[in-house]
Amino acid sequence: MDQLSAGVPVAIHLETHIKQDNDVSDYQLDADGQLVQMGENLYLRYLEPNEETQEKTPVTMKFTPDGEVHLTRNGEAELRLHFISGKRVTARYRTPYGIMPIETVTPLLETSFQERPFSGHVKIDYLLYAGEQLVGNYKIRLQFTA
Numbered sequence: 001m002d003q004l005s006a007g008v009p010v011a012i013h014l015e016t017h018i019k020q021d022n023d024v025s026d027y028q029l030d031a032d033g034q035l036v037q038m039g040e041n042l043y044l045r046y047l048e049p050n051e052e053t054q055e056k057t058p059v060t061m062k063f064t065p066d067g068e069v070h071l072t073r074n075g076e077a078e079l080r081l082h083f084i085s086g087k088r089v090t091a092r093y094r095t096p097y098g099i100m101p102i103e104t105v106t107p108l109l110e111t112s113f114q115e116r117p118f119s120g121h122v123k124i125d126y127l128l129y130a131g132e133q134l135v136g137n138y139k140i141r142l143q144f145t146a
Helices: none
Strands: 008-020 023-038 041-049 056-063 069-074 078-083 088-095 100-115 119-130 133-145
Touching: 008 041, 056 119, 078 100, 078 119
Parallel strands: none
Antiparallel strands: 008 023, 008 133, 023 041, 041 056, 056 069, 069 078, 078 088, 088 100, 100 119, 119 133
16 A cells, blocks of 8 residues: 555545435536545545536545545535544535534444455434424435545
8 A cells, every 4th residue: 555645546436425404416426536544544645526506526535444424515515524433423515605603423334345355335324403404315325436
C-alpha cells in the first residue's frame, strides 16, 4: 500500500437508494477516481456529474482506521456527513441560504479493503434528519478497484 500515499487511480461503481416520504429513487454512477492514503486514513475522491447543469461536484469519502466514514460534497451546496455505526451524529449542510443542521443515524456501516489488486467495498445505510424530522432513508453501495 506504499503507492497509496502518492495516490492511485481507481474505477468506482456507486449505487444509491433513496426513500423520502413516498418517493423512491435509485442512482448509479460509474466514475474514475483517486485513492490516497494520508496518515492512517484513506481518501477516495471523484467527480459526480450533474446531468441537469453539466457541472461536476467534487466528492470525498474519508475512511478512518476505527471504521468511521466521512462524506463531503463540495458543490453549490456543501454537504458534510459523518457515519458511525449505530450512532446519531451531527452533520452540516451549507446552502447558498445558510447552514442547515442535520443529523445522520447509521444502522449499517461496513467497509472492507483488499490489497491485491487494491479494492474496496462500502455499505452505508443511514437515516437523515433535519431537527427531529426524518428527511429520508438512504443506502449507499460503493465498490472501487485500482
